[in-house]
Amino acid sequence: MVELELTVNGKACMLKIEPGERLIDVLRQRLGLTGTKEGCGEGECGACTVIMDGRTINSCVVLAIQAHGRDITTIEGVGNRIRPHPVQRAFVEEGAVQCGYCTPGMVLAAKALLDKNPDPSPQEIGAAMSGNLCRCTGYDKILRAVQRAAREVTGT
C-alpha cells in the first residue's frame, strides 16, 4: 500500500492504495465519483477523461499514484444545476446529449480546450474532441455545442 495525496475538484484527499490501482478505479470506487465512465479500458474512447493539472488524460490508462500531488477535475467538479459551466449549458441547449455515456468526458475535453483557448477554430475544436468517441450523436451537435460555449465564454 502507498499513500496517495491529491486534490480532486478542489478538495484535498488522502488515501492508501495499491500501486497498481488505476486512477479511474480510485475515483469511481474509493471516492464515489461515478461521473467518470469506463468505456474501453485501454485509452481508446475518452469516456474516462479527467483533467489533471489542466490537461485531459484517460483515467483508465493512468495509475492513481501518477496523480500523487496533482490536481484532478472530474465532471462532478465542473458545474451544477445552479451554476452550470458554459460547456454544460451549451451541450444541453444544442442537443449534444443522447445516451450520455460519453458526455462527461466530452464536457471535460471541451472545458480543457476552452480553458486554454477560449476562441478555438472549428479545426481546433475537432482535434480537441477527437479523443472522445460517441456512438449516438455523429458528433455534429457536440462540435456545435463547443462552438456555442466558446461564444459564451468569449462573450461574442
Add this chain to the structure above:
Amino acid sequence: MKKRGTGLGCTWYGTGYGNGFPDVSSAFVEIHDDGTAAVLTGAVDVGQGSSTVFAQIAAEELGLRPEDILVCSGDTDVTPDSGTTAATRQTYNTGNAVLKAVRQAKLRLQEFGARKFSCPSPEGIELKDGMIGVRGDPSRSMPLSELAWEARLLHGERFISASSFTAQTTAVNLENGQGAPYWPYAFGCQAAEVEVDTDTGTVRVLKIAAAHDLGRAVNLTQVEGQIAGGVAQGVGYALLEEVELAEGRIKNPAFARYLIPTALDVPEIESMIVEEPEDTGPYGAKGLGEPAMLPTIAAIINAIDAAVGVRITSLPATPEKILAALAEKQRGGSGG
C-alpha cells in the same frame, strides 16, 4: 492523387415489429393536483429521446409545458409494457398509446370543465397555456392547477387514464411472401461526397446531405441528432467496421482494433426533413431511428465509384479493397 465524387442512396424502412405480430404499447396518465401530469410507459429511452417525445405529446394535448410532464419509463413494477425500444417504433407506437391515454384523461378534464363552466359540451372546453376554460371566452377559464386541485378535494374527482395502441400489419404468406407486413414505412435519401486517395485507397467522406420522410418531426433537435448519429454509423459500416473472426473467435474485441468513427471521420451533415404525414401516427409521425443510417451506406459506395470508377461490392470498403480494385481496373478488368 485525390479524386472526388458524389453518390446517391435511396432507401425505405418498414417500422414496427411487423408481420402481424401484436405490436402493442401502453401508457398510464395521471393529472396531478397542481395541474402537472405524469406519463408512465414501459418504453425506455436509450438515448434517442422517446421520453422527451412523450412529454411533448402530453404537453401538447394538455396545454402544458413539456417540463410540467413527468415521464416515468422502464420500471416493470410501475409502468405498463410498451414493447421494446427497437424497430423505430417508440414515437409511433408508444407515442400513439400516450396520445390515446392523455386524450382520455383530457376528456375527463373537459367533462369536469364543462360542468364547472356550464358549457354544453366537453368539446367546448379548451386546455391552453396552463388554463382550462370555455373556448373563445377567457372570462370562463381558470388555471388547470386550480381546477385539478378543486376536482379532487371538493369532488373526489381524479383524472387518470390508461390506454394501449396496436399497430396493424399482416403476416406474409410463407409460400410467396405476399402480405402487408409493416406499417408505416419511412423513406430517406442521402447524397455523399467523398474524396478517394488513389495512392492509398483511403476514403474521406466530405459531406452528407440527408433527406428523410419521417411523417412528422416531433422534436427537431432529436431528429437532427438521429440523422447525424445514423450517418456516423453508416460511415463506420461502409468504411471502417468489421468484427474479424478466426474459427469463430473474435480477433478484435477491443476499441483499439474495432474502429468506429471519431469526430474527425464524420462529414459535414446537412439534414433535411420531409413531412409526409401518416394518418395513423401521432400528429402524423412515423419514425426515424433506424432509417437514418441506411442511405449513407449506398451513398458512400456509389460516390466511391463516381470518384474513381471502381465498384466495391463487399463491405467495408477498405483501402485494401479499393486499391485492389483500382489495380484490377488498370489491368483492364471490369472493376466490378
Add this chain to the structure above:
Amino acid sequence: MTSVIGSRVVREDAWGKVFGQAQYPADLNLPGQIYGVVLRSPHSHARILSMDVRKARELPGVAAVLTAADVPRNSHGVLYRDQPVLVAEHIRMVGDPLLAVGAESLELAREAAGLVEIEYEPLPALFDTEEAMRPGASPLHPEVHGLSNVFYHLPVVKGDLNKGWEIADVVVERDYSTQMVDHAFLQPEAVLAHVDARGNLVIQVSTQYPHYDRGEIAHALGIKVSRVQVKTLSIGGSFGGREDISLQLIAAMLAYKTLRPVKMENSREESFYSHCKRHPMSMHYKTGATRQGKLVALEARIVGDAGAYASWSPNILRKAAIHATGPYEIPHLRVDSYAVFTNNPWTGAMRGFGAAQPVLAYESQMDILAQELGLSPLEIRLRNIFRTGSVTATGQLLSGSVGLEECLQKVAPFLRQEEDKE
C-alpha cells in the same frame, strides 16, 4: 402558445447527464454486494465432458459457483428459447456462458473462475453459411430447429419472372456481401441485482425492453413475473445490442441463490462476446430493366449468417427479403432469403434489422443499371421509386405517406453531374 410538436424541446435527462449525475448500472452499489463473473467458452463447437468446480467453490470468499445444474429452466431467447443460460453440454460458439461465479471481489471471482477444470471434446465446426446449408451438414440445433441449419427461408414471389427477363433490355448480375459488425455502444453491459425486503428480485440494468427481461428471468428461475422487478437506469446506447438478455439473467440467478446483492460489469472484451452482432449477409442480385430505365425483373438470393443461436434471425431475414427491392416498384420478382446457423458469434438485432444489408445490393444495382442505360443515378430512381399508390414486392399497397420523391428532390442539388467531375 405555439405547438410543442415540431419544436426543439430539450431532453429531460440532459442536465443530469452533463453533470455526471445520470446513473448507469455500473455506478450503483449496495452494501454487502458480491461481484459476479461469467466463464465463457474458448471453443466454437465442443461438448463438455466434465466440469470440476470444487476448487472454485472452496476458495475463501466465493459465495457461489453456478453451473447449468443450478438453472431451473435453462433457456432463453427472443423468438425461440434455444439459448442456454449456462451451457450444460453442447457448446455452440466461442463466448457461450459456461458458469457464473459470485465472490467478495471481482479479482476473487475471476480467480475462482480460473480454478474451474473443464474437459472439452472439440467438435467439427461450421463457419461458412454455404457449408452449413449443404445437405448432410451437421445440424447445430436438432432439438429446437430440426435437422437443417437453414432454420428460416422466405420466398417473396410476384408477377412472372420469365416474362420479366423477356422484357428486360439490360440485365445486371452481381454478388454482394456485408460484414459482421458490433453495436459498439459506449457503455458496456452492467447490472446490479438483489432480493429486496419483499423477497422480490430487483434487477437494475440498462436494457431495451425491461418487461421482456422480467419474463426471461422469471422463466429461467421458475418464479412468477410479479416477483421480479426490472428497473431501467440510464442506457449508454443500445442500437439493438441490448435486446437479447445478457448479464441481467446471470446476476439475477446469483442474487437469488446467495441472497446477496450482485454486481456485474463487462469489460469491453467481455461485452463483445456477450451481445449479438449484425448479420453478415451474402446477396446475389440479378436485376433487369427496360431501355427506358424501368425496372422489370429481380431475382435475389440473400443468406444471413445467424451464428450459433436464432435470436431475431427469422424476422431479420424476413425484413431483408421484404426490403430487397429497395424503394422501387418491380413487377416480376423472386427473392429467397435464408437464415443459417453456424458456429460464429450469434447475430441479432442491430439498427436497420436486416433492411440495412440489402441497401448495398439494391442501390449498387441501380447505379450500375444507370451506367448501362446512360441515365443519371437520379433519373433512374425517379423512374422507379415508390409513390402513393405503389405496390411493394409483397403486394402491399402504399396508400399514403410516401415522401420519397420529395426526399430525392431535396438531395439532388448535392449530386455532381458527370461533367463537373474532376
Add this chain to the structure above:
Amino acid sequence: MEFFQPQNLTEAVERSGLDTCFLAGGTDLVLQLREGKAKPQVLVDLSRVTELKYLTAAGGCLEIGSMLTFAELGGSELARAKANALWLACQSMGSPQIRNQATLGGNLANCSPAADGLPPLLALGALVRLVSRRGEETVPLAELLSRRPLLEVGTLIRGFRIPDQGWKSGFAKLGRRRALAIARLSVALAVEREGNQAKRVRVALGAVGERPFLSEALAEMLQGREMNEAWLEDAAAAAQQVVASALGSRASAPYKRVAVSGVMREAWASLAGGEGTACG
C-alpha cells in the same frame, strides 16, 4: 508490486534492476500491468525526475528529455523549427488525452512497430542518451534499434539529441481513421538541401516490420539529385520496393507495398518550409 518515486536520476538508476520497470507516461505500461504482460516487483516512477524533462537547443543540437510528453513537444515552436517531422508526428499520435500523458522516451522503450515517434527521430539522425549504473552512453537511434533487447536491464533513456544541421524534415502516417489511429504505415523524411538539390537524405519507415528503420537504399537513390517531380516519383516507387522486400509474404504486404507511395508523397508535402509544394 512496490512503488518507488525517485527524485533524481541517480536514485532512479540505483533502484533499477531485473525486477523493476520504469514508469514514464504509463499509457502502454498500465495496460500491460493489467493484462499481466508486465509483472515487475517494483515500479520506478520517473515523473519526479526533473533531469528527464527538458527541451533546449544547445551546442548545435536539439536536446529532448525522455519524459517530455507528445503534447509538450507538439506544442513547442522550437521543436517545430528544429524537428518538423517529430513535431508533426506529435500532432497525430493517439488522441489529445494520450498525447498529454505519453512520453517520447516511453514511445521508444515500448518500441511498437507502429511507434509514431521513432521514424521522425530516425530521419532526423537522433542520438539516444542512455544512462545506467555503468554511466552514460550516447547511441545513434538507428544502431539502438538493431539491439536485442533494445535496452539492457537497468538502462534508462535519458533523452534524445538531434543534430541541428539545418535539414528539412517531414512526416506522414496512414491510419485507418483520422484520429485515434495506430499507424499502418509511416514515413519520415529529412533532406539537406543545396539549392534545389537534395544533398543528403534520410528516409525512415514505420509499421513495416518489427521495428521502424532507416532505409539506406532510399537515401542513396535520392541524394545528390534535383528535387523535382521525377525525384518524388522515384522516391515513391523505390519506397514500394523497400516495403515489398521488408514485408515479404506478410498478409499486409500487397496493400502496404502499394500504399506507401502515397504516404511518401504526403511526407514530402509536409516538409518544412514549403519545399513539398514545389513539386508535390
